[in-house]
Amino acid sequence: EDQVTQSPEALRLQEGESSSLNCSYTVSGLRGLFWYRQDPGKGPEFLFTLYSAGEEKEKERLKATLTKKESFLHITAPKPEDSATYLCAVQAGGGGNKLTFGTGTQLKVEL
Amino acid sequence: EAGVAQSPRYKIIEKRQSVAFWCNPISGHATLYWYQQILGQGPKLLIQFQNNGVVDDSQLPKDRFSAERLKGVDSTLKIQPAKLEDSAVYLCASSTENYGYTFGSGTRLTVV
Numbered sequence: 708e709d710q711v712t713q714s715p716e717a718l719r720l721q722e723g724e725s726s727s728l729n730c731s732y733t734v735s736g737l738r739g740l741f742w743y744r745q746d747p748g749k750g751p752e753f754l755f756t757l758y759s760a761g762e763e764k765e766k767e768r769l770k771a772t773l774t775k776k777e778s779f780l781h782i783t784a785p786k787p788e789d790s791a792t793y794l795c796a797v798q799a800g801g802g803g804n805k806l807t808f809g810t811g812t813q814l815k816v817e818l
Numbered sequence: 819e820a821g822v823a824q825s826p827r828y829k830i831i832e833k834r835q836s837v838a839f840w841c842n843p844i845s846g847h848a849t850l851y852w853y854q855q856i857l858g859q860g861p862k863l864l865i866q867f868q869n870n871g872v873v874d875d876s877q878l879p880k881d882r883f884s885a886e887r888l889k890g891v892d893s894t895l896k897i898q899p900a901k902l903e904d905s906a907v908y909l910c911a912s913s914t915e916n917y918g919y920t921f922g923s924g925t926r927l928t929v930v
Contacts (some may be wrong), residue, residue, distance in 0.1 A: 711860070741918065750822075750909050752920030753863065794860055803874050804849060804913060808860030 709734045713795050713809035717774045720785055720816050728780040730795030740778050741806060742771050743794040751794055754780075785816045820844065822922035824910050825907065830928045836898035839925045843891070843912030849873075850887055851919070852895050853909040861909055900929045 712731045722728055732740065739758050743751035755764045757773040768789065770781040773811050780793055792813045794808040823842040831837050843850050848869050853861035864883065866874040869890040878885070882901070887893040897904055909922040 743921075748923070748926075750911070750923050751919075753918050753920070756918055796860070803866065803921075804851075805863050805866060805874055806861075806919065808862070810858065810860050 709797055709799050709807040710793055710811035711797055711807055713793075715812060716810070717813045718815070720782075720814070722786055722816055722818050723784045725783045725785070726780070727782070728793055728795075729812070730778040730780070730809060731776060731795045732778070732795070734797045734799045734807070736800035737797060737799040739798045740773055741782055741796040741798065742769075742778070743796065745792045745794055745811070754793075756785050764805075782814070785814075787816045787818060790815045821913055822910055824908075824922035824925055826925055827923065828926050828928075828930060829894075830865045831900055833902055833929050834899040836896065837900055837927065838894050838896045839908050839927075840876055841893045841895070841910030841922060843893070843910070844920055847912035847914055847920075848890070849913045850893050851913075852885055852893070853921075855907045855909055855924070857906070864895070864908075877901065897927075900927075902929050905929045 710733045714729045733795040739756050745751045755771040760775045762773050768783050772779050792811040794811045796808040850867045852864045855861040864878045866884045885895045887913040907926050909924045911919040911921040914920045
């Protein structure tokens with residue numbers, strides 16, 4: 708069974724204080740690893756898809772990396788507007804587009 | 819491009835009552851999903867449609883949950899009868915074969 712574990716559960720940062728969120732996974736044949744951002748009362752918003760170990764993608768202050776066992780979401784010099792829950796999900800090969808999600812990391816960036 | 823539309827946004831019902839949620843996916847997206855997100859957890863797939871057909875409903879509690887997708891476009895998810903543990907946000911999403919998911923804003927269900 709596919710499993711995704713995210714850590715920490717919650718993270719409080721000062722504005723400008725860089726950090727990383729972790730996503731560990733076990734999956735039978737990784738087809739893709741996804742990062743989403745979720746604001747209160749809204750659905751998940753797509754950030755990145757990573758397909759193979761060694762791949763990296765960047766968007767503004769966010770950078771996602773992938774190894775064979777985990778993914779990191781690096782946040783550089785965060786701002787209060789980066790406060791949200793960040794969800795990691797895996798998609799297994801073998802048919803279907805099902806995403807298996809972790810429980811998320813709740814990030815709060817303070818002034 | 820219009821996003822995934824869901825209604826209602828909020829619903830409060832008593833246990834043992836029935837409830838239905840509606841979803842209109844992005845135009846042209848053949849695949850539609852219903853996910854359940856319990857407070858403090860990640861979304862969990864309930865059912866996946868490819869056009870009109872069901873691809874995966876292995877985690878749908880079929881004794882009380884049902885879903886349909888008429889004409890390969892809109893979809894409804896029904897719960898009858900509801901239990902307290904069904905309190906959650908119900909997210910609809912759609913996708914094409916070569917593009918990631920787009921989620922709607924969800925319906926927050928509270929069962930009292």
